[in-house]
Amino acid sequence: MAKHYFAAMTRNKTSLAGTGLVIGSLTLILSLIAIQMIGLRGGAYIGIITFVLLPMVLATGLVLIYVGIRRQRRLGESIGMKDAGAFPIVDLNQERTRKAILGVVGVGTVSAVVLAAATYKGVEVMDSTPFCGTVCHTVMQPEFTAHQRSPHARVACADCHIGPGADWFVKAKISGAWQLVAVAFNLYPTPIPTPVHNLRPARDTCEQCHWPTTHVGDLLKVKSVYTDDEANTELKTAVLLKVGGLAGREASGIHWHVNPDVQIRYRSSEDRQTIYDVELTQPDGTVKLFKPADETPEEASEWRTMDCIDCHNRPTHQYHLPMDEVDNAMAKGYMDKSLPFLKRESMKALEAQYNNHEEARAGISRQMHAFYQENYPEIADEKNAAIEQVIRELQVIYTSNVFPEMKVTWGTYPDNTQHFDSPGCWRCHDRKHKTDDGEKISRDCGMCHTILAQEEESPEILETLNP
Ligand code: HEC
Ligand code: HEC
Ligand code: HEC
Ligand code: HEC
Ligand code: HEC
Structure with a gap:
């Protein structure tokens, strides 16, 4: 029976081609799977080939075999042949036949191995x-x-x-x-669009490198802000963030949400910027449901379990606002703070409308040169190098955050680890979410941080820390 079948598969050109495709793709698929099983990482696209492309070839092969056999039958019947699907006789006693078979198997194996190796390498490149x-x-x-x-x-x-x-x-x-x-x-x-709704849970990605139970403790963040005046007056803010985490057996602070003993789930709008019901399951198993101020609408999402990404949604695709970028560049000394009105003019240059990166680079350069030449001709001369440096820095800032072709501009992608530029923490901590008993999700200013200084010229606390 099996013999009969094999003959039918190889008797005509169409079926023969089909059989070739089937054997070839099958060998490749099996080799690629074997390669991945022995632990070599092929990367993202090896899968497209193993699981998408090659199976398509395989399917085509099978269809060709079928079409060939049907054609052959019909042809045979039309000329009155009785045994239309019969076999070639394979006689292994004949040396010629044995050699032919050995040859086919040998060449087939070698080419399969080579092809698999080549595919593997190609995939590695594509996954980078x-x-x-x-x-x-x-x-x-x-x-x-x-x-x-x-x-x-x-x-x-x-x-x-x-x-x-x-x-x-x-x-x-x-x-x-x-x-x-x-x-x-x-x-x-x-x-x-963001968020990525089918992103893999952080447990299997972020937590491969970061333990959720790491105790981060208190994190001191000091930030400089420069005002719009001629002297670019520097003001400092110092916040002690209670990041916390698991210290001993106690979880506290901001990383309490990812303590493996508690679970927070929520329903939200499509973009996750409006959060409706929040459900907290505590270590002892009791459940609290915090409801939003207004009715939860029909189109609210499915329940989502909170993980790292609900706060750290920008761990790597970090876009910043022009204000923060300029303050940071000035604080780090990338831009010469002694240039008059540097903050104000930088902001103007960055926030102007440009159609693409080339236009932006040219526009920023033109505006900054024009401002200093018109208003401070001596400084424009004397500090030309510093002005050129400022221009290069602003061009990098613009081209790293704004992409007109993709309609990405300042603030397109919100950052959920804060509560200033977008709702962030305050999506839940808004004092409007409450249980039926009236218990609210807190917005107590001292819960997440201690503000040590807020926009002060020379905060005492920093004098103490860095005498
Ligand atoms: C450290 C982890 C990490 C790495 C590395 C990473 N991403 Fe992401 N990516 C994320 C997270 C987290 C999100 C946003 C998830 C959310 O809010 O749903 C995201 C979102 C995106 C989005 C959707 C748009 C957006 O910004 O929200 C695209 C596109 C994307 N990533 C492409 C890439 C590309 C291309 C690379 C490599 C150059 C890359 N990612 C590397 C974690 C990462
Ligand atoms: C392959 C390992 C790896 C993975 C996966 C990874 N990280 Fe990291 N992450 C690091 C390393 C290493 C650093 C420290 C970089 C440094 O200090 O320069 C870091 C730093 C961080 C920081 C501090 C960054 C800062 O601004 O100072 C945060 C927050 C963070 N990771 C969150 C995440 C989140 C969220 C994910 C998952 C979306 C993730 N990481 C996935 C390795 C990883
Ligand atoms: C409730 C929000 C929230 C969740 C959930 C959360 N984080 Fe954080 N995390 C923060 C904040 C806020 C900071 C400190 C400020 C910052 O870096 O912007 C922080 C800081 C960090 C840092 C940097 C610590 C340092 O010393 O610089 C790492 C790394 C980190 N988180 C990893 C994670 C990982 C991994 C997860 C998931 C297991 C996670 N976080 C879950 C809010 C959160
Ligand atoms: C999805 C909703 C949600 C978001 C978003 C969220 N939280 Fe929470 N958070 C909760 C709930 C629920 C509680 C428990 C009720 C309470 O203590 O008010 C809580 C408790 C806390 C606590 C007290 C933990 C303890 O020790 O008991 C801190 C600190 C905190 N959150 C910080 C943050 C910070 C910082 C952010 C933003 C980076 C944030 N949360 C974002 C839901 C949220
Ligand atoms: C749910 C936690 C949470 C609560 C409640 C909270 N904050 Fe914050 N706050 C944060 C986080 C997180 C940051 C981000 C710090 C950073 O990474 O820059 C922050 C930053 C700040 C900063 C520094 C801003 C800057 O310039 O970077 C100020 C000021 C501030 N908060 C004021 C307040 C005040 C006032 C309240 C009370 C109404 C409050 N916060 C309540 C989490 C919280």
Whole structure:
């Protein structure tokens, strides 16, 4: 019976081609799976090939075999042949036949191994950060640029977006294949929407490197802000953030939310910027439901379990506001603070409308030169190098945060670890969410931090810390 079948599969050219495709793709799929099983990491696209492309070839092969056999039958019947599906006789007693079979098997095996190795290498290249970030250049440019400036610049895209294990790998492959199509046909949205609804839970990505129970303790954050006046007066804010975490057996502070013993779930709007019901399950198993001020609307999302990403939604694609960027560059000495009205003029240059990066670079340069030449001709001469440096810095700031082609501008992507530029913590800690007993999610200013100084010229606390 099996013999009969094999003959039918190889008797005509169409079926023979089909059989070739089937054997070839099957061997490749099996080799690629074996390679991944012995622990070699092929990267993101090995899956597209193993699980999407090759199976398509396999299916085509099967269809060809079927079509060939049917054609052959019909042809045979039409000329009155009785035994239309019969076999060639394979006689292993004949040396010629034996050699032929050995040859086919030998060549087949070698080519399969070579092909698999080549595919493997190709995939490794495709999975690298430069590939993800630059092949779809315009589309991923904002995320890639921000990633390169972030503390995670050396962490590959796939480590957060795919993570380890086979099942997510397959999911990522399938969505990856769709993304390639979207890019090829310009079907992607601008800007790329956030949040990523099917992002893998942080447990399997972030927590591969960061323990949720690490005790961070109190974190002192000191920030300089410069005013709009001629002298760019510097004001300092110092906040002691109670990041906390698990110290001994006690969890406290901000990282209390990710203590493995508590669970917080919530329902929200599509963009997660408006949070409706919040459900807290405490270590002893009791559950509290905090309801929002208004009715939860129909279109509220499914319940989502809070993890790192509900606060750290910008761990690597960090975009900043012009104000923060300029303050930071001045504080770090990248821009010469002695230039009059530096803060005010930098803000103007950054916030002007430009259609693309080239226009922005030219515009920033023109405006800064014009301002100093018109108002402070001596300084423009004397400190030309410092002004050029300022211009280069502002150009980098602009081109790292604003991407007109992708409709990404200042503030397009909110950062949820704060409560100033977007609601952040105050999406829940708004004193409006309450249980039926009237218990509210707190917004007590002392719960998350101690404000040691707020926009002061020379805060006493910093004098004490850095005498
Ligand atoms: C440190 C982890 C990490 C790395 C590394 C990383 N991402 Fe992300 N990415 C995230 C998180 C977290 C989000 C936002 C999740 C959310 O809010 O749902 C995100 C969101 C995105 C988005 C959606 C738009 C947005 O900004 O929210 C794109 C596109 C993206 N990443 C592409 C990339 C590319 C390309 C790379 C490599 C150059 C990369 N990511 C590397 C963690 C990471
Ligand atoms: C491959 C390992 C790795 C993964 C995965 C990873 N991180 Fe990190 N992360 C690091 C390292 C290393 C640093 C320290 C970088 C430094 O100090 O320069 C860091 C730093 C941080 C910081 C402090 C950054 C700052 O602004 O000072 C935060 C917050 C953070 N990670 C959150 C996350 C989140 C959230 C995720 C998941 C989306 C994640 N990380 C995934 C390795 C990783
Ligand atoms: C409730 C919000 C929230 C959640 C949930 C959260 N974090 Fe944080 N985390 C913060 C804040 C706020 C800070 C300190 C301020 C900052 O870095 O912007 C911080 C700081 C950190 C730092 C930097 C500490 C340092 O010394 O600089 C790391 C690393 C970090 N978090 C990792 C994580 C990881 C991993 C998870 C998930 C297991 C997580 N966080 C969950 C809010 C949160
Ligand atoms: C999804 C809703 C939600 C978000 C977003 C959220 N929290 Fe919470 N948080 C809660 C709930 C619920 C509690 C428990 C009720 C309470 O203590 O008020 C809580 C408690 C806390 C506590 C007290 C923990 C303890 O020791 O008991 C701190 C500190 C805190 N949150 C900080 C933050 C910070 C900082 C952010 C923003 C970076 C934030 N939270 C964002 C829901 C949230
Ligand atoms: C749920 C936690 C939480 C509560 C409640 C809270 N804050 Fe904050 N606050 C934060 C976090 C997180 C930051 C971010 C610090 C950073 O990373 O820059 C912050 C930063 C600040 C800063 C420094 C801003 C800056 O310039 O960077 C000030 C000032 C501040 N908060 C004031 C307040 C006041 C006033 C209240 C009471 C109405 C309050 N906060 C309540 C979490 C909280």
